[in-house]
Amino acid sequence: MPPEFFEKHYSALKARVESALSESIASRDWPVALKNAVEYSLMAGGKRLRPVLVMMAAEICDGEIEDAIPAACALEMIHTYSLIHDDLPSMDDDDLRRGRPTSHRVFGEALAILAGDALLTLAFETLATAPTAATVTATSLQILATAAGGSGMVGGQILDLEAERGEFPSGIQESSGIPRQKNASNSSDSAGALASGEADSPIAASETPPIHVEQLIQIHRMKTGALITAALELGAVTSQASTDRRNQLRHFGQCVGLAFQIADDLLDVTGSDERLGKVTGRDNELGKLTYPFLIGIEASRNKAQQLVDEACHALAGFDDRADCLRHLARFIVERDH
Ligand code: GRG
Numbered sequence: 001m002p003p004e005f006f007e008k009h010y011s012a013l014k015a016r017v018e019s020a021l022s023e024s025i026a027s028r029d030w031p032v033a034l035k036n037a038v039e040y041s042l043m044a045g046g047k048r049l050r051p052v053l054v055m056m057a058a059e060i061c062d063g064e065i066e067d068a069i070p071a072a073c074a075l076e077m078i079h080t081y082s083l084i085h086d087d088l089p090s091m092d093d094d095d096l097r098r099g100r101p102t103s104h105r106v107f108g109e110a111l112a113i114l115a116g117d118a119l120l121t122l123a124f125e126t127l128a129t130a131p132t133a134a135t136v137t138a139t140s141l142q143i144l145a146t147a148a149g150g151s152g153m154v155g156g157q158i159l160d161l162e163a164e165r166g167e168f169p170s171g172i173q174e175s176s177g178i179p180r181q182k183n184a185s186n187s188s189d190s191a192g193a194l195a196s197g198e199a200d201s202p203i204a205a206s207e208t209p210p211i212h213v214e215q216l217i218q219i220h221r222m223k224t225g226a227l228i229t230a231a232l233e234l235g236a237v238t239s240q241a242s243t244d245r246r247n248q249l250r251h252f253g254q255c256v257g258l259a260f261q262i263a264d265d266l267l268d269v270t271g272s273d274e275r276l277g278k279v280t281g282r283d284n285e286l287g288k289l290t291y292p293f294l295i296g297i298e299a300s301r302n303k304a305q306q307l308v309d310e311a312c313h314a315l316a317g318f319d320d321r322a323d324c325l326r327h328l329a330r331f332i333v334e335r336d337h
Pocket residue numbers: 045046047048049082083085086091098153154157223224261264337
């Protein structure tokens with residue numbers, strides 16, 4: 001597939017979900033202050049990676065893009081809520097998000113919290129009122145709730161905060177409710193593939209790693225991977241795809257979710273001045289736990305590439321239309337922002 005086709009298609013899907021998001025907010029009878037705060041964050045740009053994944057997954061499962069729009073919007077609403085709350089003084093205390101002042105800097109902390117709350121609940125309302133079969137709605141709601149909640153994104157955020165404070169729970173797999181990977185040394189296993197990586201320039205040998213790389217993987221499977229995996233599954237479910245196809249897309253999502261996080265960590269150490277400026281601040285003081293910090297830059301790059309290869313392989317049963325998702329997987333590790 002020519003790169004121009006992929007880029008054009010990505011832009012078209014991004015524009016479609018942005019118009020649906022904008023319409024959704026415009027039609028609310030909310031207090032003006034809330035509407036303004038929600039619109040400020042939701043319509044602030046961003047890659048729209050998760051909704052595009054939903055729509056591309058739906059396409060390769062022979063679904064209609066329009067049937068996937070509610071799920072695509074719902075995921076972007078949850079993602080935006082998580083960014084607003086993650087930026088709050090009690091969490092990362094960030095001043096900038098998507099190149100603009102963060103929500104709490106513009107609207108104050110109370111309104112920023114409420115804007116996040118409104119987006120979280122709107123996501124579920126959007127899925128619950130989608131014009132689709134009751135079984136599709138029920139399954140979609142369950143996928144979104146699991147990915148966003150205590151065994152997914154919110155749980156991962158808590159473990160991340162604990163790990164940065166050096167209070168990482170020793171029984172993470174048991175306490176998280178997420179099953180441990182069965183065979184960490186199996187190279188077809190994405191967590192195992194990463195854990196078995198050769199470290200090139202990891203933390204100094206005399207230092208004890210604050211957490212093991214498998215624990216970091218577990219945090220990121222929950223914190224960022226769960227929503228990305230949910231995007232692929234939602235695309236399959238809204239297209240009423242077979243269980244086999246849903247499983248293959250889930251596997252793709254798990255690999256891409258981890259690759260995305262490694263790429264994000266790499267951008268923090270090798271990326272643009274804006275990104276570097278961010279990590280030389282508070283993140284560094286707290287000893288941010290990243291893949292390059294634990295296993296080194298080269299090993300992190302290799303593992304991200306390995307995960308993308310595994311992701312592309314997971315789509316072997318799909319036809320050429322899956323090339324868009326393969327391109328997207330590569331874009332995720334090669335992006336510069
Ligand atoms: C506060 C409940 C709660 C959860 C926060 C996902 C998360 C959990 C916080 C985000 C913190 C963060 C910056 C993580 C790094 C990876 C990440 C999710 C980056 C932002 O996602 P992109 O790159 O952003 O898709 P855009 O702006 O393109 O949408």
